[in-house]
Amino acid sequence: MIGQVFHGLGTGAVYAALALALVLVHRFTGVVNFAQGELAMVSAYVAWQLVDAGLSYWLALPLTMAAAFAAGALAQRLVTRRAADAALIMTIGLYVLVHALADQIWTSALRAFPNPFPAGPLGVAGPLAVVGAVLALLYLVIRHSGAGLTLRAVAADPRAARLSGVRVGRVHALGWGLAAVAGAVSGVLVAPVVFLEPGMMGGALVAALAAAAAGGFADPVTAVAGGLLIGVAETLAGTYLWADLRVLVPLAVLLALPVVRGGGLARVRT
Amino acid sequence: MSAGVSTGHDPGTGHRRPAVGQYAGDRRRAWPYPRWSLGVAVAGAVSVPFLVPPYPLHQVTLVLVYVVALLGLDLVAGHGGLISLGHGAFFGVGAYAAAILLSSGVPYPVTLPVAGLVAYGLGHAFGRPAVRLSGVYLAVVTFAVAVAVPPLIRRLAPGGAMGLPVRTPAAPSLTGLADDQWVYLLVLAVAAAAFTLMRSVVRSSWGRALVALRGDAGAAEILGMRPAAIRAHAFACSALYAGLAGCLFTWTTGFVAAESFTVTLSITLLAGIVIGGLGTVSGAVIGAVVVTFLPAPGLVSGLALILVLAVAPSGVTGLARRAPAFLRKDRR
Numbered sequence: 001m002i003g004q005v006f007h008g009l010g011t012g013a014v015y016a017a018l019a020l021a022l023v024l025v026h027r028f029t030g031v032v033n034f035a036q037g038e039l040a041m042v043s044a045y046v047a048w049q050l051v052d053a054g055l056s057y058w059l060a061l062p063l064t065m066a067a068a069f070a071a072g073a074l075a076q077r078l079v080t081r082r083a084a085d086a087a088l089i090m091t092i093g094l095y096v097l098v099h100a101l102a103d104q105i106w107t108s109a110l111r112a113f114p115n116p117f118p119a120g121p122l123g124v125a126g127p128l129a130v131v132g133a134v135l136a137l138l139y140l141v142i143r144h145s146g147a148g149l150t151l152r153a154v155a156a157d158p159r160a161a162r163l164s165g166v167r168v169g170r171v172h173a174l175g176w177g178l179a180a181v182a183g184a185v186s187g188v189l190v191a192p193v194v195f196l197e198p199g200m201m202g203g204a205l206v207a208a209l210a211a212a213a214a215g216g217f218a219d220p221v222t223a224v225a226g227g228l229l230i231g232v233a234e235t236l237a238g239t240y241l242w243a244d245l246r247v248l249v250p251l252a253v254l255l256a257l258p259v260v261r262g263g264g265l266a267r268v269r270t
Numbered sequence: 271m272s273a274g275v276s277t278g279h280d281p282g283t284g285h286r287r288p289a290v291g292q293y294a295g296d297r298r299r300a301w302p303y304p305r306w307s308l309g310v311a312v313a314g315a316v317s318v319p320f321l322v323p324p325y326p327l328h329q330v331t332l333v334l335v336y337v338v339a340l341l342g343l344d345l346v347a348g349h350g351g352l353i354s355l356g357h358g359a360f361f362g363v364g365a366y367a368a369a370i371l372l373s374s375g376v377p378y379p380v381t382l383p384v385a386g387l388v389a390y391g392l393g394h395a396f397g398r399p400a401v402r403l404s405g406v407y408l409a410v411v412t413f414a415v416a417v418a419v420p421p422l423i424r425r426l427a428p429g430g431a432m433g434l435p436v437r438t439p440a441a442p443s444l445t446g447l448a449d450d451q452w453v454y455l456l457v458l459a460v461a462a463a464a465f466t467l468m469r470s471v472v473r474s475s476w477g478r479a480l481v482a483l484r485g486d487a488g489a490a491e492i493l494g495m496r497p498a499a500i501r502a503h504a505f506a507c508s509a510l511y512a513g514l515a516g517c518l519f520t521w522t523t524g525f526v527a528a529e530s531f532t533v534t535l536s537i538t539l540l541a542g543i544v545i546g547g548l549g550t551v552s553g554a555v556i557g558a559v560v561v562t563f564l565p566a567p568g569l570v571s572g573l574a575l576i577l578v579l580a581v582a583p584s585g586v587t588g589l590a591r592r593a594p595a596f597l598r599k600d601r602r
Binding site for chain 2: 026032034078082085086088089090092093094095096097098099100101103104202203206209210213217244247248250251254255257258259
């Protein structure tokens, strides 16, 4: 039982990192990025390619983060300059395109990814520590840096920020880049567990969406906690009740949210 | 700001962009062309099974099936401005409801209303909580539904992962038609009825209320419209159409399997209606052709979706409408 909880926390750390990415993107640009999981998947492939080329794991990681940042900023150029529903459909188009590209480049063969953390229940501490570090780093950047201040200004009132000379487009790109880095963390974390393949983030995306929705797509701490809880709930439900129940956990969370949170969620910016 | 999904104006950057699709609830006539051309169109549609060899006929029938599904999706996405990523799941539920009934010996005409009602019920169950919140939330919930349904079908439905083969409707012997010709005519009749009904729904006061909510939910609510109720009903009706289309799919192909109704189908349907043109009937027809003939989501459809949104947010239909003015060079 305890072992299952730890295992669930490991899965939950992945969901939490991806949910964090979704919250960042939505909070700073008002878009729910359905392509976030696929960007994370590509990041994992990039990391694998670097390690495969002979780089050490801890050198490949920052390089991957940089690549993810660039990819996220590039994706923002495509998406955010549109009306809300067009932007959402655009992210779905990106999802399809990125998935198909990965399928073309890396084929659907399963690939093993090096796991830097020790196996067993204690290995869970690794992913959790990474997610905690990312959360803390983002908090520091957003709360205590000049760029973070600009980000928050744009999130609060884009027009006013623009009028006071902020380059809103660039700030949006920065937000998307930061989110892609958080997403890349989730991709690199999940890769050793599920093997690399283009469809590996499918389940994680739904769980992360549910976790992010629990925080109204605005509250990073709730999103991270939600991701961890969903990970544990999925593992427990899958082990002790019924294996197919796993897929129902995020859906159940999503359907329960309006009842539980009531008006709290209606204030979500679209 | 909280509920207006698409105002066509992005407050973030100050860029003006048209909203996706056109506004509906307009007063145009149901058939804006000369009356005789309606007769020609009907005669043409009815004569297809006698002119076309079996395999192309099967594909034309599938186009009609997807027309029904896309008409439904267009009600929420085009007119309501709400994005559903779960219509593949409702389609699949309708298809399985029909297949299970058919394989237990129920006559095929009964399966159509049952499939529709099952999907309608599910649409209410999922839509009612979801539409109370912002438009994004509906997309998220329906995405979760689309992901959850195929494993459940695989586990619970008869046939399991192997799928379920069923008998397709047989032509009554006195008509002297082949079975596939008969199925085509059945699907054509249902599609025509679905089309006419959707036309009047969209032009009804209720359909216009849905469009008004899309334009400015706050103003519409002050005028006495109930956003949650109207949107939930629209979503359920749209699911009903998807369920009917699923039933027609079973009639056409005679085989259902969970793999046909994954999230891929939901995305394909959404891509079809966006590429065809949101909020228009011809968009649903063009979209159905796209859904039938474009291979499953991949490079081509991903690129097509992004290009259409970037270049022509009103889809192929919108392009065609603007083409005459463009050629005459009196661009607005």
